[in-house]
Amino acid sequence: MFDQVRPEDLAYVGKDSGRIDATEKLTGEALYVSDMTVPGMLYAAVKRSPHARARIKRIDTSKALALPGVRAVVTGAELDYRLGLYVVDKYILAKGEVRHYGEAVAAVAAETYAQARRAADAIAVEYEPLPPVLHHMEALKPDAPRVHPDLGSYDHIAAVFTPKPGTNIANHTRLRKGDTEKGFAESEWVVEREYSCPSVQHVPMETHVAIAKWARGDQVEIWTSAQSPFTVRNLFCHAFKLPHNNVRVHIPYVGGGFGGKAGIGVEPLAAVLSRAAGGRAVKFQATREEEFSLLPCRSALTYRIKTGVGADGKIRAQEMTMYWDSGAYADYAVNVTRASGYSAAGPYEIPNASIDAYTIYTNKPFGTAYRGFGHVEFHWGLERHMELVAKAIGMDPLEFRRRNALRPGSITLTGERITDHTGDVVKCMDAAAKAIGYGSLTAEEKERERKTGRRIGKGVAALHKAPAMPSFTATAVIIKMNEDGSVTVNLALTDYGQGTYTSIRQIVAERLGFPLEKVKVSFECDTDKDPYDWQTVASKGLLLSGNAAILAAEDLLKNAYEVAAQVLRANVRDLAHDGKRIYLRHNPAESVDFARIAVGYAYPNGNGIGGPIIGVGRYVAQGLSNLDKATGQGNPALDWTYGAHGIVAEVDPETGEYEVLKIASVFDVGKAINPQIVRGQSIGGMVQGLGTAVCEGYIYDEKGILLNPSFTDNKIPTAKDIPAVIESAVVETPQIDGPYGARGVGEHSMISVAAALGNAIQEATGAEIVHMPLRFEDVWRALRDKTPIDNWITKSPLGSCRSAPELRNRKKDG
Amino acid sequence: MVHEFQYRAPRSLSELLALMAEHGTSAKVLAGGTDLLPNIRMGIAKPAFVVDCKRLPDADRLVFSPAEGLRMGHGVTISAVLRDRTIREKFPLLAEAAHELASHQVRNRATVAGNVVNASPCSDMALPLLCLDAVAVLTSTSGERTVSFREFFTGPKATVMKPGEFLAEIRVPASSADRKGRYAKLKRVKGHDLGIVGVMLASSPEGLRVAVSSAAPTPVLVSGIGRGLDAEAVDALVQKAIKPIDDVRCTAEYRRYMVGAYIRRLLPEVSR
Amino acid sequence: MTITLTVNGVSYTRDAPENKTLLHFLREDLGLTGTKEGCGMGECGACTVFLNGRTVNSCCVLAVEADGAAIETIEGEAGPAGLSEIQKAFDRNHAVQCGFCTPGMILSVKELLKAVPKPTVEEIKEAIEGNFCRCTGYEQIVEAVLDVTGQGPKGRLDHV
Ligand SMILES: Cc1cc2nc3c(=O)[nH]c(=O)nc-3n(C[C@H](O)[C@H](O)[C@H](O)COP(=O)(O)OP(=O)(O)OC[C@H]3O[C@@H](n4cnc5c(N)ncnc54)[C@H](O)[C@@H]3O)c2cc1C
Ligand code: FES
Numbered sequence A: 001m002f003d004q005v006r007p008e009d010l011a012y013v014g015k016d017s018g019r020i021d022a023t024e025k026l027t028g029e030a031l032y033v034s035d036m037t038v039p040g041m042l043y044a045a046v047k048r049s050p051h052a053r054a055r056i057k058r059i060d061t062s063k064a065l066a067l068p069g070v071r072a073v074v075t076g077a078e079l080d081y082r083l084g085l086y087v088v089d090k091y092i093l094a095k096g097e098v099r100h101y102g103e104a105v106a107a108v109a110a111e112t113y114a115q116a117r118r119a120a121d122a123i124a125v126e127y128e129p130l131p132p133v134l135h136h137m138e139a140l141k142p143d144a145p146r147v148h149p150d151l152g153s154y155d156h157i158a159a160v161f162t163p164k165p166g167t168n169i170a171n172h173t174r175l176r177k178g179d180t181e182k183g184f185a186e187s188e189w190v191v192e193r194e195y196s197c198p199s200v201q202h203v204p205m206e207t208h209v210a211i212a213k214w215a216r217g218d219q220v221e222i223w224t225s226a227q228s229p230f231t232v233r234n235l236f237c238h239a240f241k242l243p244h245n246n247v248r249v250h251i252p253y254v255g256g257g258f259g260g261k262a263g264i265g266v267e268p269l270a271a272v273l274s275r276a277a278g279g280r281a282v283k284f285q286a287t288r289e290e291e292f293s294l295l296p297c298r299s300a301l302t303y304r305i306k307t308g309v310g311a312d313g314k315i316r317a318q319e320m321t322m323y324w325d326s327g328a329y330a331d332y333a334v335n336v337t338r339a340s341g342y343s344a345a346g347p348y349e350i351p352n353a354s355i356d357a358y359t360i361y362t363n364k365p366f367g368t369a370y371r372g373f374g375h376v377e378f379h380w381g382l383e384r385h386m387e388l389v390a391k392a393i394g395m396d397p398l399e400f401r402r403r404n405a406l407r408p409g410s411i412t413l414t415g416e417r418i419t420d421h422t423g424d425v426v427k428c429m430d431a432a433a434k435a436i437g438y439g440s441l442t443a444e445e446k447e448r449e450r451k452t453g454r455r456i457g458k459g460v461a462a463l464h465k466a467p468a469m470p471s472f473t474a475t476a477v478i479i480k481m482n483e484d485g486s487v488t489v490n491l492a493l494t495d496y497g498q499g500t501y502t503s504i505r506q507i508v509a510e511r512l513g514f515p516l517e518k519v520k521v522s523f524e525c526d527t528d529k530d531p532y533d534w535q536t537v538a539s540k541g542l543l544l545s546g547n548a549a550i551l552a553a554e555d556l557l558k559n560a561y562e563v564a565a566q567v568l569r570a571n572v573r574d575l576a577h578d579g580k581r582i583y584l585r586h587n588p589a590e591s592v593d594f595a596r597i598a599v600g601y602a603y604p605n606g607n608g609i610g611g612p613i614i615g616v617g618r619y620v621a622q623g624l625s626n627l628d629k630a631t632g633q634g635n636p637a638l639d640w641t642y643g644a645h646g647i648v649a650e651v652d653p654e655t656g657e658y659e660v661l662k663i664a665s666v667f668d669v670g671k672a673i674n675p676q677i678v679r680g681q682s683i684g685g686m687v688q689g690l691g692t693a694v695c696e697g698y699i700y701d702e703k704g705i706l707l708n709p710s711f712t713d714n715k716i717p718t719a720k721d722i723p724a725v726i727e728s729a730v731v732e733t734p735q736i737d738g739p740y741g742a743r744g745v746g747e748h749s750m751i752s753v754a755a756a757l758g759n760a761i762q763e764a765t766g767a768e769i770v771h772m773p774l775r776f777e778d779v780w781r782a783l784r785d786k787t788p789i790d791n792w793i794t795k796s797p798l799g800s801c802r803s804a805p806e807l808r809n810r811k812k813d814g
Numbered sequence B: 001m002v003h004e005f006q007y008r009a010p011r012s013l014s015e016l017l018a019l020m021a022e023h024g025t026s027a028k029v030l031a032g033g034t035d036l037l038p039n040i041r042m043g044i045a046k047p048a049f050v051v052d053c054k055r056l057p058d059a060d061r062l063v064f065s066p067a068e069g070l071r072m073g074h075g076v077t078i079s080a081v082l083r084d085r086t087i088r089e090k091f092p093l094l095a096e097a098a099h100e101l102a103s104h105q106v107r108n109r110a111t112v113a114g115n116v117v118n119a120s121p122c123s124d125m126a127l128p129l130l131c132l133d134a135v136a137v138l139t140s141t142s143g144e145r146t147v148s149f150r151e152f153f154t155g156p157k158a159t160v161m162k163p164g165e166f167l168a169e170i171r172v173p174a175s176s177a178d179r180k181g182r183y184a185k186l187k188r189v190k191g192h193d194l195g196i197v198g199v200m201l202a203s204s205p206e207g208l209r210v211a212v213s214s215a216a217p218t219p220v221l222v223s224g225i226g227r228g229l230d231a232e233a234v235d236a237l238v239q240k241a242i243k244p245i246d247d248v249r250c251t252a253e254y255r256r257y258m259v260g261a262y263i264r265r266l267l268p269e270v271s272r
Numbered sequence C: 001m002t003i004t005l006t007v008n009g010v011s012y013t014r015d016a017p018e019n020k021t022l023l024h025f026l027r028e029d030l031g032l033t034g035t036k037e038g039c040g041m042g043e044c045g046a047c048t049v050f051l052n053g054r055t056v057n058s059c060c061v062l063a064v065e066a067d068g069a070a071i072e073t074i075e076g077e078a079g080p081a082g083l084s085e086i087q088k089a090f091d092r093n094h095a096v097q098c099g100f101c102t103p104g105m106i107l108s109v110k111e112l113l114k115a116v117p118k119p120t121v122e123e124i125k126e127a128i129e130g131n132f133c134r135c136t137g138y139e140q141i142v143e144a145v146l147d148v149t150g151q152g153p154k155g156r157l158d159h160v
């Protein structure tokens, strides 16, 4: 939906405009589900598993039921509903077996939270602990315990995913392009390395929370802190076999999501309690501790990459194997695996490639979408790998990247041809490199090194990502004209902080030619009132909903013009409008105000015509296809957003302590609809990326107990942790089918930050780090060639579960 | 919170001591509550009585006199330490440690007394108190005693305090005024974090002192280190006194190394 | 226990269970839900309020401890004339995304500006280190504080 319009002819698009939700949020008036109560509401608490894997022998709820205030107790045994979008593998409460530490086995609803908590604590569960399988590489062994022995019987989307019954593999995504054997044979160098990162938590400041009321006649109403109202409804209705029009989902303000609230969460639990309590509403809010282990996290990854490079520095072949740790349930992880699989080589052209990406069940809290949808994790490996390969062949890493970058005419892994308007990754890399003064130290930096004894290093890492979504992902926007000629925009894409609604408002005002003040985008989504949207994920929101908004605006104008044409007794072609009225182009004095036709026009004698003016815009992703299961060939990408980060890090070579002095990032966003919002996404993502790069991650003991489910030992960045200098920039290569040329950038800001940091630290000190995060101790160890600490699963308290330590750089003979 | 308790806010010391004598270990003093209330929430502490000591007269008294030295009432908050000019000028080590403790909001509430009674191995305030020869004034219905902080800590979250005893005041002798020193705290983030390891170097009449946190079951003080020893020698002495462990925050090996690294970093500044 | 306290200048007398935190008292008993709970453990600062003129994490204060106290919450920040200067600066600088940390953040900034009218960047970061924000990356918040104290231009997005 890109028309060549000169920027100076745009009234709102491309310009800064205040956030529409600012005032409510600044005054504390914005209502989040955690703030809400419903008359007669009960509070829920869950009983959770202390084991990573155990058979549930007996659950005794009698003591709980006898406690004051208790109105309902439910256990897994009485619930026969499984949840899932791609692989339907999860019960609402564990049934028969618990599969991860912290999994819910029973739940209580009571008059107060304290009563519910006490009752949940009073539930006695007898377990038979079973040996857990904790590391995903262990889980691949033939004799490893099976996390889901019944995998073969689970519903799944067979056109897209390939579970391997009888193993712990929930999905195998396979891709073959060209002939890798030939490519390796032509290569001058072959470098093979392995990279890994642990599971991490999204940490939305508002934990998961839902209120559900299961009223008589199976009418269910849900208020939830979630990203995707229609997905909550859809999965809910599938699980409970309810007609979709029985279930109504409301989403008011949401205190952050980052992918963790993309699918269905705690809603079914609150709903079954409500049903058991005779239809009283029930609220369940996860505590921060529960957020870490009851609710999903980001999957861990082990990524092996073998690259063959020709004498010219061009990659000839690449073999990529991804081992994704889905934890106990894989509904989202299979799609993370799929999306990462087809993007696995980053923004580079690889003529001969093979990819095998496995989603692996383990007995740990389960993985889900997290900002970047796998791309943060694998770009860590990939962009460290590009650096290490470049060093191994003696080429400057930036030059090596440039030489292999996707350009117009390049063919992607899935066979898509890159065009002039796909975006420009080289420009992004070069701009990021320039921003940090890549390649040398300034006199000032040298002086600083001399004074402090610390070493300064600069690193760049590039990235790409396309929305990971079904090929036919759709959305709709409705614009309703109000009595005074202003409009209200309804859509079910949620704005949980990204600012999309503010941008949509600018797009609508621009397309309508109305002043901004006349356009309201309504917060609080409601599946009964808003038009369908698939999910608020994948950085597809602005593109799909923005297009739908343009179409809706055009539809609204068309409808308004039709009425105005009658009123003005003119041909529609002869009409024009401004923010207030529709008039005759050849006689602007002849006009009718929007306000007079907004809800139907009345002639002087009282006769009415028209009726309320509404515009509808529907948009569906076009031209995408499922990937061939054997070769991975097809067209998965709605759009590609390219980008790059540059980092200047200062490292104490003695202790491994370091500081990020500067971070710069550049994304080809097509068009920055609202520059400050793009900047907010860009900085927010960078800092979140730094958190996972520097210190975040789940640490388990050898029994699979999560050791750091709190802010005490799972630190996230504070204001003091941000680099002194943060720069963000955009390239604007218009996306021809994007609204005003725009494409998404919500997730991209987080991708490759860790790799850029790893590259900068290596540049500063030579520390060759291949495992995330980069704690000071990790740097220190890398500098001393000590065995890396590997306490992501500790063997009381330290141990090692790294696979394939023998993999090292090697230069091919001759 | 789920756990139920009775709340008492005595207006006099004798009333407080009587309550504590009566309820023994089932009573817990509530100062800033920044340790106690999270612990109750997590089910780690389950007192039947919570005795708020902030309503006692003079709780936040903070005075210095050349005769009596620095006297800090039990209610003196970390923020009050940071705001106090005398402390900044005469006992900069207290201010330096206070500045490293938690976040602004926590410091506004957390007390020095609560920090030491809590007796975490990673206590920030323990280090300057050890370096400055501070003493704790412990009161109970059976009388008052004074315990040097060198004897105060007995294990992780354990002190010499007996049931019914109340830490009424912390005293820092005037003779410790103007002791120079520096503090380095290793954290996982630059923002507020418990110390992974903390090292304070301070001068004293009998030689150099090194206090270390998070590297043994209690905060550790090594004193009487001969002047003129180089960093390696100082480190060797300190290494003998600490007993770090592996945990989720880091390994014992790195803790040991960082203690040495901080000694090497701070020693030149302190000996200057 | 019956307690009397003033919140944003209004006096309330209520019965409060002894084990109820000030945070839950404000939210549940007085309906002042602008103060948020992010952890309940003193770590995140979402529950920041003024207690007798200083900011505290209200999840680590018992309601009964606030008997006789003066409390200020985010609901008292905007006056009849509209948003306060700090709020306006947050708005201008896009210092709000999901908004969940925002009430606490604003009060921490207010506490800082009471003591330091023209804070440095370091002072600003230190003042808000106890307020976690997972969305913004803090930079635009720091810029908002610089802006409201008349220091420095707005941050900008560069076009390459
Ligand atoms: C987010 C967060 C971050 C933190 N960061 C740090 C940090 O960086 N460094 C650090 O050292 N600590 C830290 N702490 C711990 C805590 O804030 C400090 O230990 C604080 O000084 C405790 O003081 P308080 O007044 O809040 O104690 P309280 O919680 O009121 O009491 C602590 C214990 O001491 C007892 N007690 C208190 N006063 C007396 C008395 N006068 N007589 C007898 N018993 C008494 C109480 O019964 C309780 O058992 C942190 C806490 C939080 C929540
Ligand atoms: S809720 Fe109080 S500090 Fe997090």
Ligand code: FES
Residues within 6 Å of the ligand: A205, A255, A256, A497, C095, C096, C097, C098, C099, C100, C101, C102, C132, C133, C134, C135, C136
């Ligand atoms: S704006 Fe979402 S946590 Fe700060």
